[in-house]
Structure formats: C-alpha cells, structure tokens
Amino acid sequence: MKQSFKIGLLARAMARAALVNGILTISLHSAPQSLGVQVVGTTPTQAILSYNAPGTGPCQVQVSESPGLSPLVPDVDPSIFPGSNLDSRALSVAGGTQRFFVVGKRAADMSSGIRVSRALQAATQHYYQVTCTGGSASGTFTTANIASGNAYPEFPPGDPNVPGDYAWPDMPYGASSPRMIEPSTGLLVRPLTHPGEDTGYWPSGAQTDFCSATLSNGGYHCILDHSLYWIHPVTGESRFLGRFGFNMYFSLAGDNLGGASCEADGATFSPTDANIWYCQANAVGGAVLLQAVYTGGDLALNSADMAPVTWTNLTPINLGQSLAAKAHAFDPNFDTTVFAAGPEVRGGLGNGMIALDFKRSGQDSPGWLCVFDPRTAGFVAMAFTGSVGIHSYSPVLQSSEWTQVTCSPPGCGSAWHFSVDPHGAGIQPDPVGAGHGFSADSATAGSTGGGINIRTGTSFTAAFASPGKSVVYGVPILGHSPIAFENFVEDYTSQGKWDGSWVLNAKPIEGANNITSFSPVSGQLYRVGMNVLDSGVAGTAGSRRKIFPTFAYCGSHPLLDVSGPGSAIDDSAVDSYKYCVAEADGECQDSNHVRATFAGEIYANCPGNDGTACAGGEWNAGLCMVELGSFSGPLSQLDAAVPQNGAGREVRSLTWGFRPFHFDGAYYWSARSLPDGSWIMVRANGYQRSGNADFLMKMPPAFAQDGVPRNGYVPVPVAIPPQSGASAAKVLFGYGENGSATSFYCTSRREACVSVDAQGQRSGTFYVWNGTVTPQTGDSFDSTTWAPGGKLRLEGTEWPITGVNASSVTIGSLPGLGTVSASGTTVMFSYPGECSRHLNGSRITVGQTTVTVNSPWMCGGTATDNQVGVDTAVTWSGASWSWDLGDLSQNSGKWSSVFHFAGETFNLQPCSTGCTIAIPAVSQRVLYYQVVYDNGVALPVQVVAVP
Secondary structure (H helix, E strand, O other): OOOOOOEOOOOHHHOOOOEEOOEEOOOOOOOOOOOOOEEEEEOOOOEEEEEEOOOOOOOEEEEEOOOOOOOEOHHHOOOOOOOOOEOOOOOOEEEOOEEEEEEOOOOEEEEOOEEEEOOOOOOOEEEEEEEEOOEEEEEEEEOOOOOOOOOOOOOOOEOOOOOOOEOOOOOOOOOOOOOEEOOOOOOEEEEOOOOOOOOOOOOOOOOOOOEEEEEEOOEEEEEEOOEEEEEOOOOOOEEEEEEOOOOEOOEEOOEEOOOEOEEOOOOOOOOOOOOEEEEEEEEOOEEEEEEEEEOOOOOOOOOOOEOOEEEEEOOOOOOOOOHHHHHHHHOOOOOOOOOOOOOEEEEEOOOOOEEEEEEOOOOOEOEEEEEEEOOOOEEEEEEEOOOOEEEEEEEOEOOOOOEEEEEEOOOOOOEEOOOOOOOOOOOEOOOOOOEEEEEEOOEEEEEOOOOEEEEEOOOHHHHHHOOOEEEOOOOOEOOEOOEOOOOOEOOEEEEOOOOOOEEEEEOOEOOOOOOEEEEEEEOOEEEEEEOOOOOOOOOOOOOOOOOOOOEEEEOOEEOEEOOOOOOEOOOOHHHOOEEEEOOOOOOOEOOOOOOOOOOOOEEEEOOOOOOOOOOOOOOOOOEEEEOEOOOOOOEEEEEOOOOOOOOOOOEEEEEOOOOOOOOOOOOOOOOEEOOOOOEEEEEEOOHHHOOOEEEEEEOOOOOOOOOOOOOOOEEEEEEEOOOOOOOEEEEEEEEHHHOOOOOOOOOOOOOOEEEOOOOOOEEEEEEEEOOEEEEEEEOOOOOOOOOOOOEEEEOOEEEEEEEEOOOOEEEOOEEOOOOEEEEEEEEEEOOOOHHHHOOOOOEEEEOOEEEEEEEHHHOOOOOOOOEEEEEEEEEEEEEOOEEEOOOOOOOOEEEEEOOEEOOOOOOOEEOOOOEEEEEEEOOOOEEEEEEEEOOOOEOOOEEEEOO
8 A cells, every 4th residue: 555656736747657666657648739738647437638728718629439530439529418529518627728628437428318428448549639729739548458456346326316226328229330338447338139139048157158169250159048149259249140949849850849948058069160059958758959050141130030040859759869768878877767857958068068967856956967979969977966966067168078066965076077987986076165156177266255266277177176366355445344245245256268367256246134224214214324244243334434435225226425514315205315424413414404413323215115124135125235345246357367465456347237236136147258258248137227138348458467556545645835825735636426626525425525644544453542542553643634623433433533642642432323221231222233333342331330342242233133242230221322442452453544524623734845645546537636725725626547
C-alpha cells in the first residue's frame, strides 16, 4: 500500500509520463496540436483530454475506434445523446479556456427508450478530433487494459432515476452488427443468442465443454442445450445453425425413438471434425447412442428452424447391440437387469471417446463409470463403484487418458487413469480435494474453502500430482475483511483458454441466514443491522462505508442510497427501494422531521419484504444489506502463471454478467471460453427482468504486472504549492459516477470527500487501555490532522476521538442504538444486529452500572439471539445505554483511517511552504479533485486517471 505516484496541479504539469514500478508520471500519447491537446490518462472505460480552447465558447469532441471518425463512440454521438459532443456537457471541466473533457462514462443512459452503454472498449485504440472556433487538433489514445488485483468491490449499477431497477445496457439486437460495452470494465459484448432462440439448459457445473476443438469455415461449433451455433473467434459473430435432437419421432436401425431427446451433459464433438458429435437418446426399447453429422454449411437459420443433421444409431437395440449388451460383453459383472435403463452421456474426451455412467436409481446411487469409443462402438473401460453412490462423473477435458468422479458419500476416489487401469482397480483420491471446478489436460482448478486452487502441467498426470497454488479471494482492505464465505458467495471455476494459461471463476451471491437483521418502523420502512458471519466473532460488523461499498437489495431490486446531510426517507411508496445510513444524528429522518434518528442507524424502504433477508430462494423478496468481499459477485479471470501472493494479483474482475440478484435462476452461475481464449460465453439469467440471454465477451489482452498495489485504495499524492495568506490545505475528491464533477462524492453517500493526510490511508492493529488507543503494528497514528471530535475506526465502528498525541489517541464512549434488556448475565439489544458489533472485553453501561462482555459468541444477529454474555448478572428492561471498548490489552484489533466526509471534524494539513496530501483512490477510475486552502482560495478542478 506504500507505493504511489505523483500528480501535479495543472494539466500541463501532468503531461509526459509513464507508469514504472507503480509510480505514475503523465505522458503525451500523441503529439501536441494547435490546441495543445494532451491525453492526460486513460482507464479501461474512459480517457481524459486536456486542451486550451482559443475562446470561451464550447468546443466539439469526436472520438471513434475508426480513423475516419465514423461511427462515433456512443458517448460523444449527438444523434444518441444530444449535446454529448460539446465540452460544455456534464462531467467536463472548464476553467476559462483550460478544458478537461472526459471521454466515456461508466454507465448506460437512456436514449430513445433504450439504455445505451457510454463506456469505451478496454485496451482499444481510439481516434479523436477536437474542434473549436479558431482551431482544431486530432490524435489517438489507447484505453487501459483491465488490471488484475483490483480488490475494491463493485456492484451492479442501479438506476438513480428509477430506484429498484438496474442500469444495464440493452443489446441492440436489430443492428447489423450488434454490440455493446460492459459499462464497469470495458469488455466488448456481442450476442451469442438472439431473442426467440431457445437455448434452455445451462449446466450448473463447470466440468463441461460447449464447443468443438476444430474450426468449421473459420468458426467454432458450439452447442447450447439443443441449439447449434457457429462462432467466429476474431469478430465474435455468432450464427444460429438450428435446433436438433428433440421430438425425435422416427426410427434408426430398427429402434423407435418415440419422440425422445438426444442429450449430453457437455459437448461431444469429434476432435477432428466440428460437424460430428454424439448424444444419448432413450428409445422405446432402451438407451441408444447416436451420432449426429451436421450438413448445413454454417448458414444462419431462423430461430424455429431445425439444423440439417444426419443421424446414425451406433448401438441398435433391435440388432442386439445395445449399450447394456456391449457393457456386459466388456465386463461380465455388469448386470443388465439392474442397469438396463441405460447410461447418461457426460462429455467427450480428447481422443473422441465418451465418458458415460450407469446408475442404479439416479444421482448419488451406485453404478458403473464407463468410457465408450464411438469409432468402434464399444467400451474401452468400466469401473463399478460398489456401495458408493455416483454424485457426478465427467471427462477430464481434452484428455485421452483420464476421467473424474465425485462420490456420495466420498469413498470411490476422484481421478481415474482409465487408459492404464481399464477396470478401475486404483481410482486415485485428489490430494487437494477441490470442488465446484473442472479438470482438463492442461489444468485443474476448484474451490478449497480458503480460495481457488489452480494446478497446471504438461498433462493432467502432471497437473493432478502438483500441489498448485491457492488464489485468495477474501483479500482484506486496510486490514478489514468483509463477508466472503462460501455458500453465501459461491465459487464455480471453469476452463478458460484450453492451454491452461488462465481459468474462469464465477462467484454468484446466493443466500444465507443472519447476515442482515431488521425491525419494522412503519409502512415499508425498516431499521437495518448488518451482521457478521465470516469470522463467527462479534466486533467486525457495522457499516464501514469508507472502506467497503454497501450491497443493498430488496429482493432482486437494488436499493438507491439517499444518505447525506439533511437526508430523508419516508415509509411510503414514494421512497420505495431506497436506503439511508445516518452518519450523524438527525440524518435519515422522515420528510416531516417527526422521526428521531441517530448516528449509526440504517433505514431501508423495502416494499413486499417477506422477512427472508439474504436467505431464501432465488425469487425471495427479503431485505439484504451486507459488505461484500473482494471479487465477490462477478466473473473473474485467474492467471495461472502469476505466483501465489495472497493479495489477489492474479485475479481480474470481468463482469457481473447483467444478472439480477435473487432473480430467475442466478444460482450455480458459470461461464465458458472458446478454445483459443478469444471470447467467453456468459449467461445472463433474467436479463432486463425478462428471459435468459447468452452473450459473448471479448477477452482483453493479458495483463502485465505493473507494481501498483490494488488490494485496497491506490494512494494518489497531490503536490500542493504554497498560497499567499494560507497556512493549511485540504483536497476534495470524488468520481463522476457518484455525482457532478464538483460534488466530490467518492462513495454513494451524498457528501463531499476530503483528504488531509499526507499518507492518505493508514491501518494496523491496536490495543485499548483505560480509553487510550495505542497502535501495535502497521502505520503510526496521524497526530497532524486528527482532531478531538473526529473519528477513528476500530474494528467495525468509528469512535469519537477525545485527545491526540504523537503515539496514541484517547476515545470516548458511544450512545447505544435502541434499548437494552438484561436477565442475569445475558444482555439483549433492541436494535437489529447490534450484538455483532460488540467485542470480547467491550463494556455496556446503563445508568451507573457497567458490565463487561465476556461471551460475544452468543450473538446470532437474529431477533431471538441478538444478545451477548456479560461478566455480571444485571436486570434491565428497555433501558437507554452506552458502550465503550473497555481494556482490550489482550485483544489485538484492526484500526484504519482513510478520508473524511466534509462535515466531520479534522485538522487541515499544514501547507505554508507547500505540502503533499494523498488521496485514497479506487483503481482505474477517473478522479476529480480540487485543492482548497484555509483562507478560502480554491485551485481549479483537476481530472486524472487512477492506475
């Protein structure tokens, strides 16, 4: 967190630079023109142009991915967004003739009834022209690549104009070459499927391929349920080639298929011919294995058309060549009377063989693991599991020697080297024991509880024997860890590029109990408490909004944050799908100012709240508010080559996949890659609250490690010159996605953010004795700008500072929210989730009686166990209370300090001879900031790109 980069005050001083070892200096991407245009910086989705206009009138800006400047990128296309090509638009900065024009916006805005992404495509060259009255200039810039290791959580965008709705872009399916840009990351998105094409089932597991290993007319063939597609790996064009393999009312080789469907868990394409694949159908007389040969020449068809396919029955029952008969011929121990119902095809192997299994009575029952060669129409390997059930069985992707099995209960091994052990005498246990993953000939990866284990090798034999590396997901930010535990945040790891250089990992948010607590206020309004379950120990809950953004939902609807000075939230439909966090007493009142509110309270307006909170089914309507961990929610790319580091440097988030939370089957989410890694296939369950949509997203180039620490905020030091008549200074800062260029909102709270610390952010561990907080490890306290009346975050709570010296600070107590009741040594809280804030050793005071918490583990966070154990028996009933941290000399806790909200108490940075103030910034964002001196002088607003 100590590496940083320098930024001067003026745009001209910010030109000419490069990022070396984490130090940013600004460089000119193209030669200065008559306007002195400079490319101040780029992110994956935006670029900053700076120039000197000849006059005070607005200038016009054109930007395109084409050197002919046509078509324009949507963000500056006046036919889509009128006036968007003028530098007088919102989020541009003009100080007389000095201009900053930010190209691109991390959002999708409405235009002619549809929502259009305004982000630029990542890692892409763009051409620009700036035209003013009296001069023009042109040049190029390249947007930044998506960085890895950016641990700051980011959530799907809500619509600020329609609370409860998502602000995702609409795919322009009717365009000649439909495309859109992922607003948060800059990925190019193209449609894999189109409306009306029924792709149905998407496997919940990840141990499957979708596509052929070879090309047909320059594109891959891919199967989604019963639909065949052609996908071009360069352009991302997809063609629907037709439906196949259902309602098969015909006979093959004497076997009546009787309307059966031809099924396979994963792709079973021939490794040498993309037009051939295999599947299993339940004919009237039993299961048969069919070969399909596509003959359509990769011509696009209409959504209801059937693909031209020639079918061959490889195991005709009528001719005595059934799968069961062939299995018995290979192994006489196979009982055709028990397993005559037939197998299930699990996927293809690298040499064209097929993994299939026979189970006695469905999933988790005993059975046979098999490998079948469709070229000879015979079995080559079979293994009986005895009394142990088969939970899942699959090929090791692209391998010609191995398959994998998960047993229920465990006991039949994991990996089967069938080519050397055709009867399964020595199926091998997995020494790592990863789950929810995949295995391929070049790599194997999956969840191990503490992260994702990735093993690679020249073959699966080598990869399976390797200990691999662990990719840690719950990366702490400033020492604080939010909720990221398994089963609330799931893991589904799938194969990336088939050479094993990277893998994909989806982390859908599912459901769990006790994460959010609430109590009704009136109407649709609730008081909310955010609990903690990841550590099982109280003290780390609370609203750490200066460190983590708030994941806030009512059912599947995102909540709009209306927090800020003078904020109000009512209990009626007028404020549906909104929430408010009070940083000070009196915030978040009703609009008539009747309801008394206090600092620390959280209010949410959740219509139809069914009480399930974050738990329940995929369509629940509960109130869920939580601090999510790093990389939780989106699909990420995991680089297999980056050494194990514990900081997430091998992880880069790609997309949330346009999926609503808790809506229409968003659980068990996974993605797939084309074999060459050029595009990934992503399903958006309930896209725009409608049907499922499948997209292709272009993978960005590999990211070279650049030394910038992104496992938290990136420090952005601002060199501030002395100012006549001033002795101290502060820096206001924020991001355009949160408000105007001069609102300086750095979070969803509607209050300006301020930095006064030369270091920008500080963290470490502490102990408390008699109200004095002393740092143990990590950074020193900031005795320069911390002031009595300010706040210091200790674990999950900000505490009032009462005194500051060079080596320690003193803190006061906090008024308790709601009331407390007690019976014996159990103290119960009325405010929802309150118990999860109380550390072992903290103290609770009612009147003149003080007790010490000695059993925080009694806390469950729900209405019935919102309690802690204390050292002294007391009897209280609905009492007002306060609390403090007591003497925690034996409890090393986490402390942190970052920016301030403008209304808080702090000292400015002494600056009579010049000074440096660091901004704690989010990586790869466009940052607006302004230096303000204590004599009221404010320097012009500056705009920079954070690496």
